Structures are given as structure tokens and as C-alpha cells.
Amino acid sequence: xxxxxxxxxxxxxxxxxxxxxxxxxxxxxxxxxxxxxxxxxxxxxxxxxxxxxxxxxxxxxxxxxxxxxxxxxxxxxxxxxxxxxxxxxxxxxxxxxxxxxxxxxxxxxxxxxxxxxxxxxxxxxxxxxxxxxxxxxxxxxxxxxxxxxxxxxxxxxxxxxxxxxxxxxxxxxxxxxxxxxxxxxxxxxxxxxxxxxxxxxxxxxxxxxxxxxxxxxxxxxxxxxxxxxxxxxxxxxxxxxxxxxxxxxxxxxxxxxxxxxxxxxxxxxxxxxxxxxxxxxxxxxxxxxxxxxxxxxxxxxxxxxxxxxxxxxxxxxxxxxxxxxxxxxxxxxxxxxxxxxxxxxxxxxxxxxxxxxxxxxxxxxxxxxxxxxxxxxxxxxxxxxxxxxxxxxxxxxxxxxxxxxxxxxxxxxxxxxxxxxxxxxxxxxxxxxxxxxxxxxxxxxxxxxxxxxxxxxxxxxxxxxxxxxxxxxxxxxxxxxxxxxxxxxxxxxxxxxxxxxxxxxxxxxxxxxxxxxxxxxxxxxxxxxxxxxxxxxxxxxxxxxxxxxxxxxxxxxxxxxxxxxxxxxxxxxxxxxxxxxxxxxxxxxxxxxxxxxxxxxxxxxxxxxxxxxxxxxxxxxxxxxxxxxxxxxxxxxxxxxxxxxxxxxxxxxxxxxxxxxxxxxxxxxxxxxxxxxxxxxxxxxxxxxxxxxxxxxxxxxxxxxxxxxxxxxxxxxxxxxxxxxxxxxxxxxxxxxxxxxxxxxxxxxxxxxxxxxxxxxxxxxxxxxxxxxxxxxxxxxxxxxxxxxxxxxxxxxxxxxxxxxxxxxxxxxxxxxxxxxxxxxxxxxxx
Ligand SMILES: [Zn+2]
Ligand SMILES: [Zn+2]
Numbered sequence: 001x002x003x004x005x006x007x008x009x010x011x012x013x014x015x016x017x018x019x020x021x022x023x024x025x026x027x028x029x030x031x032x033x034x035x036x037x038x039x040x041x042x043x044x045x046x047x048x049x050x051x052x053x054x055x056x057x058x059x060x061x062x063x064x065x066x067x068x069x070x071x072x073x074x075x076x077x078x079x080x081x082x083x084x085x086x087x088x089x090x091x092x093x094x095x096x097x098x099x100x101x102x103x104x105x106x107x108x109x110x111x112x113x114x115x116x117x118x119x120x121x122x123x124x125x126x127x128x129x130x131x132x133x134x135x136x137x138x139x140x141x142x143x144x145x146x147x148x149x150x151x152x153x154x155x156x157x158x159x160x161x162x163x164x165x166x167x168x169x170x171x172x173x174x175x176x177x178x179x180x181x182x183x184x185x186x187x188x189x190x191x192x193x194x195x196x197x198x199x200x201x202x203x204x205x206x207x208x209x210x211x212x213x214x215x216x217x218x219x220x221x222x223x224x225x226x227x228x229x230x231x232x233x234x235x236x237x238x239x240x241x242x243x244x245x246x247x248x249x250x251x252x253x254x255x256x257x258x259x260x261x262x263x264x265x266x267x268x269x270x271x272x273x274x275x276x277x278x279x280x281x282x283x284x285x286x287x288x289x290x291x292x293x294x295x296x297x298x299x300x301x302x303x304x305x306x307x308x309x310x311x312x313x314x315x316x317x318x319x320x321x322x323x324x325x326x327x328x329x330x331x332x333x334x335x336x337x338x339x340x341x342x343x344x345x346x347x348x349x350x351x352x353x354x355x356x357x358x359x360x361x362x363x364x365x366x367x368x369x370x371x372x373x374x375x376x377x378x379x380x381x382x383x384x385x386x387x388x389x390x391x392x393x394x395x396x397x398x399x400x401x402x403x404x405x406x407x408x409x410x411x412x413x414x415x416x417x418x419x420x421x422x423x424x425x426x427x428x429x430x431x432x433x434x435x436x437x438x439x440x441x442x443x444x445x446x447x448x449x450x451x452x453x454x455x456x457x458x459x460x461x462x463x464x465x466x467x468x469x470x471x472x473x474x475x476x477x478x479x480x481x482x483x484x485x486x487x488x489x490x491x492x493x494x495x496x497x498x499x500x501x502x503x504x505x506x507x508x509x510x511x512x513x514x515x516x517x518x519x520x521x522x523x524x525x526x527x528x529x530x531x532x533x534x535x536x537x538x539x540x541x542x543x544x545x546x547x548x549x550x551x552x553x554x555x556x557x558x559x560x561x562x563x564x565x566x567x568x569x570x571x572x573x574x575x576x577x578x579x580x581x582x583x584x585x586x587x588x589x590x591x592x593x594x595x596x597x598x599x600x601x602x603x604x605x606x607x608x609x610x611x612x613x614x615x616x617x618x619x620x621x622x623x624x625x626x627x628x629x630x631x632x633x634x635x636x637x638x639x640x641x642x643x644x645x646x647x648x649x650x651x652x653x654x655x656x657x658x659x660x661x662x663x664x665x666x667x668x669x670x671x672x673x674x675x676x677x678x679x680x681x682x683x684x685x686x687x688x689x690x691x692x693x694x695x696x697x698x699x700x701x702x703x704x705x706x707x708x709x710x711x712x713x714x715x716x717x718x719x720x721x722x723x724x725x726x727x728x729x730x731x732x733x734x735x736x737x738x739x740x741x742x743x744x745x746x747x748x749x750x751x752x753x754x755x756x757x758x759x760x761x762x763x764x765x766x767x768x769x770x771x772x773x774x775x776x777x778x779x780x781x782x783x784x785x786x787x788x789x790x791x792x793x794x795x796x797x798x799x800x801x802x803x804x805x806x807x808x809x810x811x812x813x814x815x816x817x818x819x820x821x822x823x824x825x826x827x828x829x830x831x
Contacts, residue, residue, distance in 0.1 A: 001163045001191060001454045004050055007031065007042030008064070009421050009446045010428070012197060012351075015065045016042035017167065017421070018050065021160040022138045027056045027079070028156060028167050028193075032067030032110075034327075034353060041068050041110065043449055044075070050451070052076055055134045057142055058083035059169025060153035061090035061234060063098065070095060070111035073119040081123040082134060084144055086152025086277040088123050089270045090234060092116075097263055101328065127276075128154055128183075148172035148182040149399050150235035151277045155184055163190040163456035166413060170195050170422065172398075173405040174206060175513070177242035178235075178271070179279050182401075183514070184409065186500050186535050188460040192415035196423025197351070197400040199431030204396045213240075213395040214247045216345055220391070221256050221316040225343030230331035230358060232324035233263035235399055236350050238271060240320050241293050243397075248297060259310055260293070261301040261330045262322035268293045268300075280511065301330075311337040324349075325356035326381060332357070336381055344390035349397045357381050364392045403431060407438060412535055416441045417454060468493060473509040477520055486526035489539040498536035553583055553611035556797060563587065566606045571595060574621055577798045578612070580827050581817065585612040586798075590624035592616045593674040619744070620644070620675075622762070625651055626726075628672050632665055641729055643760075650676045697758035703733065706757055710749060715822075716742050719768055723759075733757070736764040738771055741798065741825030769793055772824045776800050779816055779828075783808075799827040 001021050008015030013033035019026050027047070032040045047053060053076040059065055061083075069091070073081060083091070095116045102109040126132050131143040139161060144154035149170045156167045166189035175181045220227045231237035241260060247253035260268070271278060271293075275286035282292050294300060301307060301321075307330065310317060319338075323329040335357070338344045352359035360379040377388040401409070410418060418441060420428045425445075432443045446452065469492050477485060485508055489499070499507070501514045501521065508517075521527045521537055525548050530536040547553070554562070556578050563585065567573045572590035579586065585606075589595035596603075596616055603614045622644055629642055629651070637657035644651050651673070659665065662679055669677040698706065704721050711717040720736035735750070737743035743750075743763035750761050776791040786805040793800050800820070813830055820828035 001160070001165065001456060002050075003191070003419065003446075003452045003454065004046050005419075005421070005446045005448055005450045005452075006044070006046045007033075007448055009419075009448045009450065010425055011448075012422055012424070013064050014040070014042045014068065015059075015422060016068070017193060018047055018053070019158065019165055020050070021158060021165070022140050022162065024054045024135060024138055024140060025051050026134070026140075026142075026158060027053045027072065029059055029065040029169070030056065030068045030072045031062070031064040034064065034325075041071060044072065046449060046451070047072070048075075053079040055079050056081040057134075057156050057158075058087060058091070059147065059156055059167065060150055061087045061094060062150065062170065063094055065169070066091045066094065067098065068110070070115035070119045073122060074111065074115045077118070077122070079122075080134065081119065082126060082132070082142065083123060084128060084152045084154050084277065085125040086270070086274040087154070088120065088125050089273055090150075090152060090267065091123075092120055093263070093266045093270055094234065095119075097266075145185065145187075146180065146183045148174070148176070148179060148401075151179050151238075151271055152274070155182070157187055157189065159462060161459075163454070163459045164462065165189055166192040166415065168192070168194045168401075168409065170197070170400055171405075171409075172401050173408065175279065176239055176399065177246065177279070178238045178282065179277070182409075183502075184412070185502050186463070186533075187413055188462055189413055189415045190456045190460055191417045191419070191454055192410070192413055193419045193421050194406055194410065195400065196406065196420045196428045196431050198398055198402050198427070199406050199420070199423055199434075200427045201402050202404060203398060203402040206397070209396045210243050210247075211252075213243065213347060213349070213393075213397070214253050216347060216391075216393050216395075217244070217318060218253060220343065220345040221254050221318075223343045224314070224316050225341065225345060225390075226311075226316060226338055227318045227345045227347060228331065228334045228338040229318065229320045229347045229349060230324050230326050230335065231264065231320055231322060232350055233322035233329075234267050236324060236397065237264040237320055237322060238268060238293065239397060239399070240349060241268070241298060244318060244320075245293075245295070245298060255297060257315065257317040258298040259301050259317060259319045260298065260321070261307070261319060261334070263329065264320060264322050265300045307333065325352050325358040326361070327353075327356055327358075328382075332381055336384070336386055339386060339388040339390045342389045342391070346388075346390055346392050348392065348394045351398070361388065361392050362394055364388060365394055403434060406431060407434060410435050410439055414439065414441070416456075416460075417444065418442070419444045419446050419452070421446065468499075468503060468507050470507055471509050476510060476512055477505075477508050477517055479520060479524060482520055482524045482526050486524075486539050486545075490542065493539070495539045495541050498530040498533060498538055500536055504537060554609070556580065559585060559610045559612050560797065562606070562610060566602050567595075567599065571599060572621075572624065574624070575617075577796065578827075579615075580797075580799065580829060583612050584615045585610070586615050586617060588617045588619075588621070590621040591673045591675075592618055592620065594672070620646075620673075625673060625675070628669060629653060632668055634659070642726075643730060644675075648676075649674070650678050652678045654680060697731075698756075703757040703759055707733070707735070707753055710753055711746075714746070714749070716746070718743070719771070720764070724762075730760060732760040732762055734762045734764050736766055736768070737825075738823075739767040739798070739825040740765050745825070767795065767826075769795075772800060772826060775823050776802060776820065776828065779820060783812060783816065785812075793826075797827075798825070799829055800824075801829045801831065803831045 004018035006016040006018055015029040015031045017028045056079055099113055128144045128146045131141045133141055141159040143157045147153040147155045147169050149172050155169050158165045166187055171182045173181045217227050229240055231240050244258055248255055272286055275283040285292050319334050321331040321334055323331055326332050326335050348358055348362055357379050364377050378385055379388060420432055428445050432445055436443050471488050501517050505512055505517050525545055526540055527537040528540050560576055563576045575588035577586040607614055625644055626642055637655050639655045641654035666677040700723055707721055718735035718737050722734050724734050725731050740763055754761050773791050780787055788803040788805050791800050791802045817828045
């Protein structure tokens with residue numbers, strides 16, 4: 001890509017930029033300079049020397065962007081010209097007007113009427129947001145985007161195979177009285193040209209400036225004075241008419257005649273021809289047939305002889321007339337009359353060139369402030385020197401973006417190379433420094449006559465424009481109804497798609513300010529910005545939203561990790577687990593009662609830290625009893641039997657040898673285990689238990705058959721029964737259920753079996769993993785649900801995980817989880 005700056009660089013005026021892309025030369029804008037001291041035209045030689053022009057695209061109708069179109073177009077009659085419909089209609093008015101001026105002022109005309117006509121014949125119109133291909137033999141695409149500023153103004157986006165370029169044209173982000181603000185989506189240009197007119201300033205609050213103007217007009221009218229508002233015919237004048245009309249309607253401005261004179265009238269007429277380019281409320285009015293500019297109060301000055309009448313009348317009035325800088329047009333004539341009475345006011349509302357009469361008038365605003373007097377106030381109006389007696393005021397009603405708006409646009413588009421144009425060098429310098437702080441790209445300040453070869457190694461990928469389904473809502477999106485938008489996006493588009501604010505606005509359906517939508521999005525839990533492209537938004541996952549609305553609960557593995565930090569080895573913790581659904585942490589201590597008493601505070605702290613509730617397993621870890629016994633008893637004693645009697649919470653020891661202090665040992669044992677110790681004392685055993693102990697043990701196989709019989713009518717059966725001998729020498733039966741949790745459910749049955757058979761019975765820690773997995777698979781089959789892979793089992797948390805290949809509804813999910821838990825004692829996690 002190659003860029004040639006033929007005009008509009010390093011200053012305002014004669015905007016004209018040539019871009020060479022995919023073998024085509026496209027000219028963007030071709031304006032003239034208004035101040036007469038410099039060359040009027042852009043540098044056409046630069047164009048000629050670099051291969052001429054294949055097409056021209058035009059941002060908007062202001063003459064600093066269009067004034068030289070007839071001149072360039074006659075040299076390249078094969079190049080078609082592209083602009084919006086509104087721009088074409090406005091350009092026609094402006095060019096015919098300059099023809100009249102050229103004739104009258106007898107300058108050497110740079111073009112003639114036929115050149116204007118032919119140029120307009122070669123002009124093709126496209127609406128904003130509509131991409132078109134200007135050439136048959138390349139894939140170059142061009143799109144206009146509404147740029148605010150004046151009606152029909154567009155930013156231009158050119159996409160080629162080796163890179164893309166964005167040219168802002170003149171733009172303004174805020175909504176004016178006559179038009180909407182710029183509407184530029186999140187494009188991804190490699191190169192961008194930004195206007196910089198007011199790039200060093202922050203605009204005063206627009207409403208405050210409008211009110212200042214209204215206040216000044218009110219004051220002048222109250223003192224029976226007249227007000228002249230010189231205004232640029234295109235854009236500013238329409239704004240002022242609407243501002244004053246609105247103020248009168250709202251009774252903030254005294255009713256007085258408002259006269260509209262000069263080319264302003266023609267522009268007002270054209271504005272109404274293309275209502276789609278106006279602010280939405282005006283669009284509706286025009287389509288309904290309502291007049292938007294004139295009424296009983298606001299009247300166009302149709303006959304020149306009326307001017308004298310207006311000027312000489314004693315009735316206070318307001319005159320809105322072009323030109324804006326008093327360089328010509330009826331405003332110059334009015335200024336001469338109005339300036340002669342101190343009751344009157346001349347209100348400046350726009351940019352004034354260095355040498356313009358308007359600029360000279362502005363100096364008097366400061367002298368009023370400085371001296372409190374109105375002395376020696378002469379200006380040159382045309383050829384005449386006049387003494388200005390009236391009041392002069394300046395009101396900031398700019399239609400150009402200020403610093404923040406330009407920075408915002410730069411940040412949104414994030415181009416790799418930025419060329420700052422259409423601004424004074426000092427302004428561009430300040431703006432460039434600001435952008436440099438924000439953007440990791442190259443900022444250029446080109447000068448007229450320069451060319452820049454830009455090699456783009458990897459052009460940025462353009463986002464494909466997707467058509468999303470629309471909700472067709474008729475109401476404003478707000479915090480109350482954003483859940484409905486989220487619901488719709490989550491169901492129809494999904495949570496992984498990054499959507500722009502414009503996309504989301506379109507999905508909702510109601511035409512609404514993007515800034516307003518952005519506010520709603522940023523303050524709601526339902527959408528979050530994309531991690532890397534913060535201007536795009538995702539619908540938040542359902543589970544995340546549920547989590548947000550529930551109190552904060554720690555993730556399970558993190559929680560389990562924290563268990564060890566809270567309860568070290570000295571606590572006797574030998575196993576941990578979790579019940580997901582209830583958010584319960586399961587802790588297994590060797591001696592649960594002791595642990596509960598000793599770690600009460602720690603448990604409370606743990607619950608507060610993790611958001612999980614602690615549940616302590618009730619069962620004593622019998623193998624830990626042996627360990628404690630052996631560690632406490634002196635080594636010269638031979639322990640022949642250790643039996644634990646759960647009903648009486650006693651541990652009976654049969655041992656040989658001398659024990660010095662049995663009492664002390666019992667106390668220590670009680671402190672560690674919470675159990676009573678009985679050493680070699682048959683009498684200590686309770687009669688009932690004694691009888692049981694004495695009762696003959698069943699024959700081994702008979703005992704196992706008895707167990708089968710008892711469990712035959714119950715939902716779960718042990719799938720393994722083994723007779724074992726404890727380290728203490730006691731024979732016991734170990735039952736293995738599908739999982740220990742299931743076995744523990746049958747503690748009553750097991751107690752009964754212990755008594756009937758005379759064998760102590762233990763439930764094994766192990767699980768039947770294969771069967772558990774099979775049950776999970778069977779459940780899925782039964783429900784006709786497919787999974788992505790085989791279920792995985794996590795014994796540390798007693799859980800089985802299944803990644804589903806499809807969505808299932810909540811009730812089915814609940815049913816499966818509860819059935820699985822009934823059958824296996826494990827948690828089922830469906831993902
Ligand atoms: Zn402009
Ligand atoms: Zn301009």
C-alpha cells in the first residue's frame with residue numbers, strides 16, 4: 001500500500017489523499033483551501049506522476065473535501081466518484097454556489113459549469129454500512145460509515161488483499177440536533193487516517209454551550225436588540241435553527257422572529273430530501289410530512305429587499321445567515337448593520353480562519369473581558385472598514401471530534417499505523433503525543449507532497465459480518481430486562497461468541513445509543529468483555545452467573561488442598577472427601593469425637609474460608625486403636641488381644657507383664673482416643689456384651705451364609721466377604737460393598753449380624769470400581785444419553801465424572817445424580 005498526501009496534511013483545507021492498493025489508485029476527497037493566501041488546489045502533480053486515478057471516494061460535502069472535484073474529475077473522466085446520496089445532493093448545491101462566486105469575483109475559474117455537471121454524472125451513491133466493489137478486476141471493497149459531523153458525512157473503509165485502510169473524514173461522536181453521532185463499528189484497519197481539527201481540546205459540554213447561546217440571545221432580545229449568527233451554510237446553520245426552535249418550544253427563549261438567509265436555505269431544502277441521513281426524530285417528522293426547520297417564527301428570507309426591512313425594524317429578531325466567517329454572503333451585509341448598535345449581538349459559532357473578519361471580531365470578546373470597555377473596534381468587512389459597537393460572543397458548537405473522541409476511535413480500531421491529518425501542526429503534535437501513549441503503533445504526521453510506502457507483512461483478518469437472530473424488542477435495554485437478552489444469546493448464539501455492542505443492540509432490536517448499551521452491559525453480571533478484545537462481549541456461562549448469585553464457594557480441589565493445611569498429621573485425619581451438591585467436606589479422623597472437640601475453632605475457620613460445610617465421619621478408625629495401644633504400652637508387656645466394643649466405647653486389652661501406672665496410661669489413652677481402656681479385667685465387660693462374647697461363634701461358612709441371607713432382601717449386598725485375622729489375633733469378617741459409603745448405610749444390620757454370628761464385622765475401604773463405572777454407563781444407556789468418553793472415577797473425592805455429548809435438562813440431571821448416589825454411594829458429576 002502506498003499513500004500520497006496531496007492536500008489536507010499539516011493543516012486544514014484541500015483534503016486530498018491518494019492510496020495505491022492492489023494495483024489501483026483511489027483518491028480520497030479532493031477539496032480546496034478557503035484562505036486565499038495559499039494555493040487553492042491540492043497537489044495534482046503528485047497524482048499525475050504516480051499513475052493518475054482509478055476511482056474517487058468522498059467523505060462529505062464540505063468544500064475543503066469536495067471543492068476541487070470538478071477540476072480533478074475532468075482530468076480523469078474514467079474514474080467514477082463514490083459518496084453518500086446526501087453528500088451528492090449537498091455537493092451539487094455547494095459547487096453551483098462556488099460557480100456563482102467565481103463568476104462574480106472574476107477569479108480565474110478552476111472549472112466551469114459543464115465540469116460540475118459531468119462530474120456529478122459520474123458520481124455513484126451508496127448508503128452507509130453497505131460494502132461495494134468499485135472495480136470488476138479486483139476484490140477491493142469500500143464501505144461508508146456514518147461519521148456524524150454533517151448530514152451524509154462518512155468515514156471510509158477500504159479493504160484490499162494486502163491490507164485495509166480507514167479514513168475518518170471529518171467526524172463527531174456526539175449526537176447533534178440535526179444528525180446522529182458517528183456510528184463506526186469495530187473495524188480492523190492496518191492503516192488509519194484521522195482528522196485532528198480539535199485534537200488538542202476537550203469540547204465544553206455541548207448543552208452548556210447551547211444554553212450560553214440561548215442566554216445571550218435572550219439578553220439581547222430583552223434589551224430590544226437584534227442578534228446575528230453568521231453560520232456555515234452546511235451543518236452549523238441547521239444546528240442553530242434547531243437549537244433556537246427547541247428553546248422557544250421549551251419556553252427557555254422569548255418568542256421572536258428568526259430569519260434564515262443565504263445558502264443556508266438551499267441546504268435546509270436538501271436536508272429534507274434525504275431524511276434517512278438526519279437524526280431519527282427528524283427522519284420520522286419528515287416522513288410524516290412535518291416541516292422541521294421553519295414555522296411561524298422561523299422564516300426563510302426569500303426576497304433580498306426584505307433584508308433592509310429586517311435590519312431597520314424596531315422589533316428584536318435573530319438572523320441566521322451564511323457565510324460563517326463573514327467572508328461573503330448575506331451575513332457580511334447583516335454584520336455591517338447589526339454591528340452599529342450596542343444593543344445588538346453578533347454570535348460566532350464556528351471555526352474562523354486566521355485572516356477572516358470573523359476571527360478579527362473575536363478579538364473584541366477578549367478586550368471586553370480585559371478592559372471592560374469597547375474601544376477602537378474596527379474590522380475590515382470586505383473592502384470596508386467598520387466600527388463595531390455591538391456585543392460579540394463566541395459559542396463552542398463544533399461538529400468535529402475532540403481529543404477524547406479521537407482517542408476513543410483510535411483505541412477501538414487499534415490501527416498499526418496512524419496518519420494524523422486535517423489539523424494545524426501544533427494541534428497534531430499534541431494529539432499525536434496522546435495517541436502514542438495509548439496505542440502500540442506507529443503515529444505519522446505527514447506533510448503535503450509526501451508519499452509513504454507501507455509494507456504490511458500480515459494484514460489483519462477482517463471480522464466476517466454475521467447475521468444474528470433478532471429479538472425485535474420495542475423497548476430500551478436496561479438492567480431489568482438484560483437477563484432476557486442474555487437468555488436469548490445463550491440459547492441461540494452461545495456463550496463463546498464475542499459480540500460487539502452494535503451486534504447486541506441489533507439482536508435486542510430497539511434502536512438505542514451504543515454508549516447507553518455499553519453502560520448496561522458493563523454494569524450487569526450477564527455479559528463480560530472478551531479477554532483480548534475488550535470492546536467485544538460474551539454472554540456469561542450459566543454456571544458462572546449462578547455462582548455469582550450464590551455465596552462464594554471454593555473450587556473443590558482447592559478446598560481439599562486446604563484441608564491438609566488446617567488439619568496436620570497430629571489431628572489423626574486419615575481421609576478426606578466431598579459431597580459436591582451439598583458443598584460438604586467429608587473429614588475422616590481416627591477419633592472423631594476427640595477431633596471435633598479439639599478442632600472446633602479450626603473447623604469454623606475452615607468453613608468460613610472455603611464456603612464448604614464440614615461433616616466428620618462418625619466411625620472410629622479401629623486400626624488406629626492398635627497403634628495407640630502399642631505406642632503407650634511399655635515394650636516389656638506382651639499384648640495378646642485388643643478388642644474394641646463400640647456399644648460401650650471401650651477397648652479391652654489382654655496383656656501379660658507388669659504395668660506400673662495403669663491409671664495414668666488409661667488417662668493418656670482416653671485423651672488421645674476418647675475411649676476407655678480396660679486392661680485384663682473381665683468384670684469390666686458389661687453383662688450383655690459378655691454373654692455375646694461368650695456365645696459360641698458360628699461356624700465360619702454358616703456365618704457367611706447367614707450374611708447372604710440377611711442381605712438377600714436388601715437393596716445392596718456385599719459382593720465380597722472374607723474372614724480375616726486382625727493383628728490382635730481376633731478373627732473378623734470383612735464385607736466389601738460397592739463402596740464403603742453404601743456399606744456404612746447398613747451399620748444397624750451389621751451390628752445385628754455381629755451379634756448373631758459372634759464375629760466382629762468390618763466394612764472394607766475398597767470400592768468395586770468396575771461395577772460403579774458400569775452403573776454410570778447403564779444409567780446413560782437407559783436415558784439414551786451419549787457421553788464423549790468413558791466415565792472417570794475419582795476416589796479421593798468419591799465422585800464419577802461424565803462428559804456429556806449433549807445438553808440435558810435439569811430435572812433429568814437431578815434424577816440421574818440421585819439414582820447414582822443411591823446405587824453406588826458416589827457422586828455423579830455430569831459435564
Ligand atoms: Zn467538514
Ligand atoms: Zn474538513
